[in-house]
Amino acid sequence: MPEATTAEEVARRFCVSPRASQSLADWQADRPEVAAHVLAHVTRTPYSLTSAVLHDVARATEHALGEVQKSDADAVPSIRDWTSPFAFTHVFHYALETLAAPYTYQRFRQFCRDDARAQAMLWRPAQEAVESAAQRVDQEVARNAMRWRVGLAYYSFMRELVTVVALRERGLDLQVHPLADALFRVDAWSGSTVVALYIGNAAFRDGTAGRKPTPEGLLGDSFQYVSIRLRTQHAFGVLHLPSEGALDQAAREIRTAQGG
DSSP: SSEEEEHHHHHHHOOHHHHHHHHHHHHHHHHHHHHHHHOOEEEOOOGGOOHHHHHHHHHHOOTTTOOOHHHHHHOOOOHHHHHSSSOOHHHHHHHHHTTTTTOOOHHHHHHHHHOOHIIIIIIIHHHHHHHHHHHSSHHHHHHHHHHHHHHHHHHHHHHHHHHHHHHHTTOOOBBBOHHHHHHOOOOOOEETTEEEEEEBBBBTBBTTTTSSSOOHHHHGSSEEEEEEOOOOOOOTTTOOOOHHHHHHHHHHHHHHHTTT
8 A cells, every 4th residue: 555645646647638637737827836835745644544543533622613503604605605725625634744643623723823834824814714704794703604614624524534544444545635635526546446525415516416526527537436425414513424334335336446
């Protein structure tokens, strides 16, 4: 199994269609600072983790959504739909490699506050978005909306990390990298098999429908695709993880796609 994954390997693997190659070129031209950071990123830490360690972190994390409700986030559309030049996955992967260990939500928040690069990537842009929204709504409401936005992203990242590590423990040489995730919509891959993990949501992605771009649309028929779809759950502030049965099924599908 690989011990590290570079952005060069990702580009070589996924720039197999004119659309994928153009997406990379456009992104480099439009966001040179972001591109420079992501293209220098090397993934190592996920390959040394265990499910036991990740589940310990999940149990130790404070409630990533605090006391915020979805209605609080929906009340501030500018933050509910907020994006910054650095995608959340860029920041989460940067923190993971810098700390060389998985982290609780409170540790991630402290890292973003104290680390100079993380400040520029997320902390300051998020503060600026809250200050802008506070011109139209109460500042506490704006802060709550941002807590919801970042907290959901944290849960999503942890869910993907737990899944990838669990599948690697089943003998699959899955790789991850923020370039693959943010640009090519690839949560993980093994050879020419692409793995997507998502909670069913018709507004964003459900099967091949929805408005969130799919890896199939970007990469075409050069790959086999395996999706791990989690049912939409309504338990508040819970890290929703695939069941052992779903992971076993995903491992079988990946092996089948690989001809094994």
